[in-house]
Amino acid sequence: MAQGKTNAMRILDSRKVSYELITYDNQDGKIDGLSVAEKINRDPKSVYKTLVACGGSKQVYVYIIPVGDELDLKKAAKAAGEKKMEMIPVKDIQKLTGYIRGGCSPVGMKKQYPAFIAVQALKLERIIVSGGKIGLQMEMNPYDLIQVIQGKEADICKME
Numbered sequence: 001m002a003q004g005k006t007n008a009m010r011i012l013d014s015r016k017v018s019y020e021l022i023t024y025d026n027q028d029g030k031i032d033g034l035s036v037a038e039k040i041n042r043d044p045k046s047v048y049k050t051l052v053a054c055g056g057s058k059q060v061y062v063y064i065i066p067v068g069d070e071l072d073l074k075k076a077a078k079a080a081g082e083k084k085m086e087m088i089p090v091k092d093i094q095k096l097t098g099y100i101r102g103g104c105s106p107v108g109m110k111k112q113y114p115a116f117i118a119v120q121a122l123k124l125e126r127i128i129v130s131g132g133k134i135g136l137q138m139e140m141n142p143y144d145l146i147q148v149i150q151g152k153e154a155d156i157c158k159m160e
Helices: 007-014 033-039 073-080 090-097 119-123 142-149
Strands: 019-023 048-055 060-066 085-087 115-118 127-133 136-140 152-154
Touching: 007 019, 007 127, 007 136, 019 127, 048 073, 048 090, 048 127, 060 073, 060 119, 073 085, 073 115, 073 152, 115 119, 115 142, 119 142, 119 152, 127 142, 136 142
Parallel strands: 060 115, 115 152
Antiparallel strands: 019 136, 048 060, 048 085, 127 136
């Protein structure tokens, strides 16, 4: 792979965290989580998306949930100790994280925001998150991810 390493990959390498790169073709513009899971031929329950939200205190938070699930903003606020939580507008994601929509990795954002990972991730041996660039995913142990991003597990998904 001729392309350079992303910030996320450099951080994992520097911490000697084991991960596997998975690439996919994004020429069709389908970069939503479910399309990515299909393209890389993986169960959507093991592919995770990174969401950025803001609490009533104006603190920014990061939530990592399965691509087929929806963030429960009430549960997200409770996990963060906030009264309310709202999603960050897509136009502000790059300014806050250094990443663009569809390539937002939980690892290596501009700042270390408080991060929460859905509890179901910890039942899996490996999960897949964005590698910091559209077309690039990283498969890794969820406990390694929590350690690197100093995250906490939380019940943050809406119930089906």
